[in-house]
Amino acid sequence: MTTEITNYQCPACTGPLHYSAETGRLECDYCGSSYTAEEIEKRTAERKTAAWDTGSLQQDWGGEAEGMHFYTCPSCSARMFGRDTEGSICCPYCGNPAVLPEQFSGLLRPDWIIPFSVPRSEAIQALQNHYRGKILLPSEFRRRNHIEEIRGIYVPFWLYDARAEADLSFHATRTMTTVEGDYEVTRTQHFHVEREGSLTFEKVPVDASERMPDDFMDSIEPYDYSALEPFRAAYLPGFLAERYDQDAQECAERADLRCGNSVCEALRETVIGYQTAAEEHRDVRLHRGKVSYALLPVWILTTKWKGRTYMFAMNGQTGRMAGDLPVDRKKFWLIFAGVYAVTALVLFLFLN
């Protein structure tokens, strides 16, 4: 015998709901919202049926499976696949040259691929451009730092289609100040503002690789989907493609968050004509749609300086670069002291 325990959550704040015998409604202790049992059951049922649609994902590679290889790095456990490659294969993550080929089977076939359109030479140049205008970058880093390695990887992404609906309410104000006799009078008009609306999203990308830092992948977005093509193994030679190690349901939380935040932000932008608008309540409902699987091109560049490895990621389609740079503490404090001294001198002369 199985028992299903359902903990009802407040649609407004996700706090636990409890039944109040006095009002005959389910009430939230955290935000004070209350709902009828029918409302909550309807919403819970909607949530249960609103799982992401992964039905279109398939393992059938057809004739393309021939010549495809699956590799595991014994050093960092990265799992990759690629077409017949010439020469040795190095792990794109840890650089280990002894990757082990395995039997290629049981892998989901990507739906889409964006081929690399930025060549290796441009990636190197882009890194130099990335250093430009960074006053706090140590001069030694600029001069002596050499690219240790540059690797092109097709990174697995889940692309989520969704429609997000939100119901927001705000406390908005308009303030006007006038002078009446000896008094300055400030009149504030208060408004209760409500907005309900939706936003449809197509192919919100979330990287499906546990090894690839999410913040790096977010930072090199967006990709131009006009270049998105149905997957063809012909684009793989010369590059390795990482096997996804987080499934679509696992990564969905990030897509949910981004879609939810976006619809709320978009609705908030329609609250105009007020000086302040403080959000009082939000209820976000996601209509989860189709999930597709894509390989997107990323150049990974690593450099070493003072024993520390610096990683840079570059969008292999648009050339957008991301990577944190070291700060020269000496320069930092010199600039700090310079700005302090000049400002203090100007103020001293002005005030005296």
Place this chain on the structure above:
Amino acid sequence: MRQRLILTAFLCLTAFVPVQAEEEQPFHVLDEAGLLTDVEEDELSSQAAEISREYGCGLYMVSVKDYTVYAPGSVTEAAIALYQGYDLGMGQERNGTLLLLSMADRDYAIVSYGNAAHTAFTDYAKEWLADGFLDAFGDDSWYEGFGQYLDGSRTILRMAAEDTPLEKDTDPARLRTAQMMRTAVIFFVPLAAALAVTMILKSRMKSVAMKREARHYAVSGRPEISRQTDLYTHTTEVRHRIERNTGSSGGTTVGGSGFSSHSGKF
């Protein structure tokens, strides 16, 4: 002959000085409300006499049960009536300042008379003086309050004797505060500016961050609005009295009777 002239001049001088110094004053402290002990009264009286002599401006303290006995109008009029009635003041101009406390409704008035008193006890100085003793009188600490009146008056008279009568612009406490503000501005504003500049430069070294939105992937840039309500609920009103800087020119406002005054409640 020469010696005789010198002696005559000396006698004239010594004869004049005691007249000035020993100018008969009806009182310096008149405690009709019975707020002070005899010892306290004597002590305050001797202090007031000493300051009065030093600066040639009489200082007087009077407490009464009800000022309306002396003048039916205001507490200021009562103070003026007392000043004139007792022929207070020093020198030909009858320079002096009187503090009157009336216990019936806890009123007080400070009145000054004579050019020297007006020069020293400016409108600002009277307010400053009152600020000094009001807390003590409010706590029924009469001796302490009168003591503060005398200390304050000494400061006011000393500053006038140094040709810097107490005004907003010459108030040592205000000058100290202004100096501290200037020092704080010179210290903290550059600190904030240096911090802002270096933090902006440092933030440019970071280009990696998680994304929290997905607007780029929205089919349409604008949301489809299904419900829009803008409901006016109420208006709130806050009124602030505008501080008019009327006393910016400083000085002393002298009434038709020749007295300048300041009054209030303690």
